[in-house]
Amino acid sequence: MSSIALPYDAKAGPTKPEVRAVVQSKLALGPDDHFAEVGSCTGAVTIEAAQRAGRVTAVERKAERLETTEKNLEANAETIRADVELRNAEAPEGVPDDADALFLGGSRNFEAVLDHAVETGVDRIVMNVSRLEVAGKAAEAFRERDILEEVVQFQVSHGYELAGATSFDSDNPVYMLVGSAGGDDRSTATDGGEVTR
Numbered sequence: 001m002s003s004i005a006l007p008y009d010a011k012a013g014p015t016k017p018e019v020r021a022v023v024q025s026k027l028a029l030g031p032d033d034h035f036a037e038v039g040s041c042t043g044a045v046t047i048e049a050a051q052r053a054g055r056v057t058a059v060e061r062k063a064e065r066l067e068t069t070e071k072n073l074e075a076n077a078e079t080i081r082a083d084v085e086l087r088n089a090e091a092p093e094g095v096p097d098d099a100d101a102l103f104l105g106g107s108r109n110f111e112a113v114l115d116h117a118v119e120t121g122v123d124r125i126v127m128n129v130s131r132l133e134v135a136g137k138a139a140e141a142f143r144e145r146d147i148l149e150e151v152v153q154f155q156v157s158h159g160y161e162l163a164g165a166t167s168f169d170s171d172n173p174v175y176m177l178v179g180s181a182g183g184d185d186r187s188t189a190t191d192g193g194e195v196t197r
């Protein structure tokens with residue numbers, strides 16, 4: 001599915017290819033977009049974004065993981081179209097003021113990161129969460145800021161051969177919050193913060 005190479009590994013990553021495909025479809029990046037990622041880790045999401053957007057800013061609090069982002073970016077350099085900036089910082093520090101699309105793969109300080117997104121009018125916001133309690137808090141935080149458009153929960157299973165048939169190994173469930181702080185042209189109607197679609 002994914003055509004990117006990730007020769008360098010880091011604890012906590014990478015986001016699985018099928019999940020990244022949904023992330024990219026929600027971000028809908030184009031060549032005029034500035035994309036920002038909080039928690040770039042292996043760089044898997046940053047690399048795929050850098051194949052689509054014009055500018056990418058990747059923020060990662062752990063220096064060694066940011067080095068992994070950099071090395072994996074280098075391994076995919078031929079496919080990358082964006083200007084990419086890597087920032088070793090703990091968001092909201094380091095998050096640019098002019099992002100069109102924001103992905104939160106790391107959840108530290110996520111409420112402050114969302115406040116920054118609201119202040120700067122980020123058009124597309126996607127946050128992935130694997131822990132149930134954090135997912136609940138994240139959904140609440142999106143609703144409180146009136147930026148929630150969609151909550152998606154999914155779980156991917158991969159088939160393997162067992163006794164001449166196919167059985168499945170399941171990945172962890174993923175909770176995905178999708179929203180916008182980009183003004184009145186939002187695509188989904190909301191009623192009291194609840195998704196009505």
Ligand SMILES: C[S@@+](CC[C@H](N)C(=O)[O-])C[C@H]1O[C@@H](n2cnc3c(N)ncnc32)[C@H](O)[C@@H]1O
Pocket residue numbers: 012013014015038039040041042043044045059060061062065089090091092105106107108109110
């Ligand atoms: C689950 S991993 C992200 C995986 C990444 N999408 C990938 O494909 O490799 C979360 C990362 O976010 C980082 N992180 C968490 N909160 C952060 C914050 N507020 N600012 C910067 N990095 C953060 C963690 O250090 C960790 O590397």
